[in-house]
Amino acid sequence: MTINKLDDLQVFLAIAEAGSFVKAAAKLGLSASALSHKMRGLEERLGLRLLARTTRNVSPTEAGERLITSLQPLFQRINQEVDALGELRDTPAGTLRISCTDDQIELCIRPKLNKFLRSYPDITVEFYVDYGFSNVVTERFDAGIRLGEAISQDMIAIPVGPEIRLVVVGSPAYLQANGMPQTPYELTSYDCIDIRHKPNGNIYAWEFEENGKEFTVRGQGQLVFNSTMHVLNAAVDGIGLAYVPEPLAEPYVAQGKLIKVLTDWSNYFPGFHLYYPNRRQNSPAFKAFVDAFRYQHETD
Missing domain, CATH: 1.10.10.10 (Winged helix-like DNA-binding domain superfamily/Winged helix DNA-binding domain)
Structure with missing residues (x-):
């Protein structure tokens, strides 16, 4: 041809x-x-x-x-082979497309991003903020980021952050006006700021654990976002209670703008992982990205 x-x-x-x-x-x-x-x-x-x-x-x-x-599979293979030619260059080069959420960028990517870009000036990284759990293969992303427990077993998963838990937070003014919830079951009486990942999906249920048994609570409120960052901001503004990754809330807790509640009911689980098909991503640029953002335990 x-x-x-x-x-x-x-x-x-x-x-x-x-x-x-x-x-x-x-x-x-x-x-x-x-x-x-x-x-x-x-x-x-x-x-x-x-x-x-x-x-x-x-x-x-x-x-x-x-x-x-x-x-599609043929052109994907062609692109992979062309990218692999980067091994013949002195420095990795190419464009990487990563599917993720804004809180994952804030927690796992942003702290290391400036150093990575300065170290690899010939690599361009395109982050696509997506709460809809797009298929990284069919949408032709190089990789995605998800919680470890949500990744399919046929994918390679690399940790990009530590174990994590989601916690309930509220502003001092809101909690003073409405009182501190003592159990998750009381959350139905509070203004809960919710998140819906997909337009046609369900409201995300808040997850808790009691005596080794997991359960969920669906609070009700006037506000629903599809972005964790906006949920967090609404809690800071005193609109209601939010259920967010603890590291994301910590700076506001330290500043006295948020208070954590019901922490005894929240357990840790595998944190954010970079995932990709096991038959792909052998380019030098992708390897450099994985090495740069791989989470290293303090004891390593």
């Missing part, structure tokens, strides 16, 4: 992924009319319609879906 035909196939994948000629054109640095011309040429050569076009978007036809399924 000629280079031009390979280029047209990549254009097709980009349009199918974006669902729009305009969005794909912006990503590829070409005009929408140029992409439309390439697609017409590809479809004419194949004798098949690959994209169904409407006034608002485009979507793959049955033939297009079949071609996507065949092409």
